[in-house]
Amino acid sequence: MTLLRDADLAAAFDHAARSYDTLVAANPGYHTHLRRSARRLGLADGGRGLRVLDLGCGTGASTAALTAVLPHARITAVDASAGMLQRATDKPWPRNVTFVHAPAERLTQAGIGGAYDAIFAAYLFRNVAQPDSVLTAVHDLLAPHGRLAVHEYTLSGRTVDRAVWTAVCRGLVLPVATALGDGQLYRHLWRSVVEFDTADAFAARVRAAGFDRVRVLPLPGWQTGITHTVIAQRATPDTRTGSR
Known part of the structure; x- marks a missing residue:
């Protein structure tokens, strides 16, 4: 199958x-892993006085x-x-949380402007x-030394981790999703992981976008070697590849 993109992917998520x-x-x-990745941003005092962007919030788990x-x-x-965002906004939230309907590729058109102190992106890239x-847009939305945490299915590169991911998807996730009428989306999600960067390759991509202090941190449990937190900081001065 061809990976879903743009409007087709948004419709499948809807x-x-x-x-x-x-x-x-x-x-x-x-949910525990998402909180662990959020803590890895390393922001002090519960984020008091800070602006944080949750990019690709889905139904609000992140x-x-x-x-x-x-x-x-x-x-x-x-x-x-829009469907995922409606599920998110139907839940109770404190007054310091706001939601915006926009694709990650068109943030400025939706009125999303910097400078953010941190950006969190779960299952997005x-x-x-x-x-x-x-990544370039994310870099430019961050304040100097602003922090990025990417929580993502990025395989380690080991054959066993790819095999575990495929076994879980084919043996559990896909049969249930297909019964619910969402097999196309979850086939995309399985394939999007096996065709995407390894954790180290994604870290290199982050460095090339102008970030430094890039670290790849594993998550525990069955997702060890499958899901990672990639932590980075906007470099100052700009060290993005090809910049002046």
């Missing part, structure tokens, strides 16, 4: 929004992780799927057609 929370709840450690770890930050949560362009 359709899957009604059952998305139920499916991810069956993933051991899903937003909930950020509010748990950074209860005093001003959080802007963005997603391209393998789903965009031009990850380098989105």
Whole structure:
């Protein structure tokens, strides 16, 4: 199958929004891992006085992780799927959280402007057609020394990790999703992982976008070697490849 992109992917997420929370709840450690990645931003005092962008918030799982770890930050949560965003906004949130409907490729057109102190992106980059362009936009939205945490399915490169991911998808996720009428989306999600960067390759992509202090940190449980947090900081002066 061809990977879903842009409007087709947003429409698939719209359709899957009604059952998305139920499916991810069956993933051991899903919410705990998101909170761990949010803590890895290393922001002090619960984020007091800071602006944080939650890019690709979906139904709000990553937003909930950020509010748990950074209860005093001003959080802007963005997603391209209207259906997923509706599920998110239907939940109760503190007043310091706002939601915006926009694709990651068109943030400025949606009124998303810098400078953010931190950006959190969970399960986003393998789903965009031009990850380098989105990384450049993310870089430019950050304040000097602003921090980035990418929580993503980025395989280690070991054959066993790819095999585990495929076994879980084919043996559990895809049959359930297909029964719910969302097989196309979850086939895309399986393939998007196996065709995307390894963790080290994605870290190199982040460095090329002008970030430094890039670290790849594993997550525990069955997702060890499958899901990683990539932490980085906007470099000052700009060290992006090809810049002046």
